[in-house]
Amino acid sequence: xxxxxxxxxxxxxxxxxxxxxxxxxxxxxxxxxxxxxxxxxxxxxxxxxxxxxxxxxxxxxxxxxxxxxxxxxxxxxxxxxxxxxxxxxxxxxxxxxxxxxxxxxxxxxxxxxxxxxxxxxxxxxxxxxxxxxxxxxxxxxxxxxxxxxxxxxxxxxxxxxxxxxxxxxxxxxxxxxxxxxxxxxxxxxxxxxxxxx
Numbered sequence: 001x002x003x004x005x006x007x008x009x010x011x012x013x014x015x016x017x018x019x020x021x022x023x024x025x026x027x028x029x030x031x032x033x034x035x036x037x038x039x040x041x042x043x044x045x046x047x048x049x050x051x052x053x054x055x056x057x058x059x060x061x062x063x064x065x066x067x068x069x070x071x072x073x074x075x076x077x078x079x080x081x082x083x084x085x086x087x088x089x090x091x092x093x094x095x096x097x098x099x100x101x102x103x104x105x106x107x108x109x110x111x112x113x114x115x116x117x118x119x120x121x122x123x124x125x126x127x128x129x130x131x132x133x134x135x136x137x138x139x140x141x142x143x144x145x146x147x148x149x150x151x152x153x154x155x156x157x158x159x160x161x162x163x164x165x166x167x168x169x170x171x172x173x174x175x176x177x178x179x180x181x182x183x184x185x186x187x188x189x190x191x192x193x194x195x196x197x
Contacts (some may be wrong), residue, residue: 001093001128004067004085009118012074014111016118019058019068019082024051025071026079034104040139040166044101057084057099064088068099073106073117080106083115083121086188096124100143110193116150117189124182131178133136137164138171149192151185152177 006018028050031037036044044051068084080103084086088095097119100113123129134152136143148154152175161172176183 001095001130002126003088003090004095004127006061006067007122009069009122010074011114011118014080014118015072015074016083016115017070017072018053019070021051021054021058021188023070024054027054027082029122030079033106035127036101036104040164040168041143041170042073042101043099048118052135053187056189060086066099069119071102071111075112077108077124080111080140083119086135093128094133095127095129096133096135097123098135112146113189113192117186117193120177120182121186124179129179131133131176133173133177134175136175138173144173147175150177151175151181151188153181 006064008018009016016130019176029074030046031047031050036042037046054068057066057068061068065088066086069089070079071081072082073079082099083097084099085095086098088100097116100112111122120132123132132148133155136147138157142151155174155176158172158174160169162170
C-alpha cells in the first residue's frame, strides 16, 4: 500500500481537504448544528475542545496512523463535518475510515455517501488498500445502518472495548470491505447518488 499522504478529494457536491487549524471555526459551527457533542457515542468535540481535537488529529498524522479531513459543502464553502483515515497498517495494506460526523442538517442526505465514495475510491484505487475497516459504538444504530448501506460486512463485536465520554465502556461493532468487494460496492454507491428520489 502506498503511504497515506495529505490529499484533497472532491466531487461536484463535497470536498474533503486535510484538516487544519484553519477549520476550527467551521467545525464549531458544524457541531453546533444539532449540538452533536451531547451524543454519548460520538467523537464530536465539545466547543471548548475543538482546537484540541484538530491538534490531536494533526499529532496522529505526524505519528503515521491517521489522516483527518474537513468535509466541505462545495456550493457554500462551509465545513459540514469531518472524517478520517485511521489505524493505518501499511504492512497488511489496511486502513479504517472513522471519526466521521456531520452537522445534523447534513445527516441522511447525500453527504455521507459522497464522502465515503471519495474516501473508498482513493483507498482502494490510489493507495492500494486491500481492506478498509470501520468501527462504531454498539448503541450507535444510525452509524451501523450507514456503514452497512455502504456495502461493508459486519465482522463482529469487541466487547468492553473503549471508554465513552460519559465514563461508560462501549462494545465496538467492527465492519470491513475487501478490495474484491469494492467494485460492486462502488457501483451501488454511484447508484445511490444518481437514483431518482
